[in-house]
Amino acid sequence: MKTIPTLFDWAGGQEALEKLTRVFYERVADDELIGPVFAHMSPEHSRHVAHFIGEVFGGPTLYTQADGGSHASMVAHHIGKNLTEPQRKRWMQLLLDSADAIGLADDPEFRSALVGYLEWGSRLAVLNSAETENPISNHEPMPRWGWGETKGPYQP
Numbered sequence: 193m194k195t196i197p198t199l200f201d202w203a204g205g206q207e208a209l210e211k212l213t214r215v216f217y218e219r220v221a222d223d224e225l226i227g228p229v230f231a232h233m234s235p236e237h238s239r240h241v242a243h244f245i246g247e248v249f250g251g252p253t254l255y256t257q258a259d260g261g262s263h264a265s266m267v268a269h270h271i272g273k274n275l276t277e278p279q280r281k282r283w284m285q286l287l288l289d290s291a292d293a294i295g296l297a298d299d300p301e302f303r304s305a306l307v308g309y310l311e312w313g314s315r316l317a318v319l320n321s322a323e324t325e326n327p328i329s330n331h332e333p334m335p336r337w338g339w340g341e342t343k344g345p346y347q348p
C-alpha cells in the first residue's frame with residue numbers, strides 16, 4: 193500500500209512554507225489594496241503564518257508550541273479588522289502567485305488541497321474580521337487539512 197505524505201511534507205516542509213510566506217508578504221507590502229491592512233504587522237508575522245499553515249498541514253506544532261499560539265489566538269488577529277471581499281481575493285491571488293514564483297509543488301492534487309484550505313481560511317478570516325468578539329474558545333483545537341474534501345457545509 194502506498195504511503196500518503198502530509199501536505200506539509202509534500203509542500204517541501206518548513207523551509208518551503210517560510211519561503212512562500214516571505215515572498216508573499218513582500219508582495220503584500222507593495223500592494224495598494226492590502227498593503228495598508230498589513231502596515232503594522234510584526235517582523236515575526238510571516239514566520240508565524242508559515243508555522244500556522246505548516247501545523248494545519250500536518251507538520252510540527254511550531255505555532256502552538258514554539259510560538260505559544262492557538263487557533264483562537266490566530267482568529268483574534270482578524271477580529272474587528274473589517275476585511276473586504278476584494279481584499280480577500282487579492283490576498284488569495286498574491287499567495288497563489290507567490291506559490292508559482294517559488295516553484296511550490298504544482299500537481300493538481302496538491303494545488304486543489306492548497307486552494308481549498310486557503311479559500312476556507314481566507315473566507316473565515318473575512319467573517320471573523322466583522323466580529324467584535326472572538327467566536328473561537330481557547331480550548332478549540334487547531335484546524336487540520338489533508339488531501340480530501342471538506343467535511344460539510346459552513347455552519348457558524
Ligand code: HEM
Pocket residue numbers: 226229230231232233234236237238240241244245266269270273275279280283309310312313314315317318
Ligand atoms: C488561510 C487564511 C489565513 C491564515 C492561516 C492567516 C493566519 C494569520 C496569523 C497566524 C496571524 C497572526 C500573525 C502573527 O502572529 O504575527 C494573522 C494575522 C493577520 N491576518 Fe491573517 N490569515 C489568513 C487570512 C487572512 C486574510 C485573507 C487577510 C486579509 C485580507 C488577513 C489579514 C490579517 C491581518 C491584518 C493580521 C494582523 C496583522 C497585524 O499584526 O497587524 N489574514 N493571520
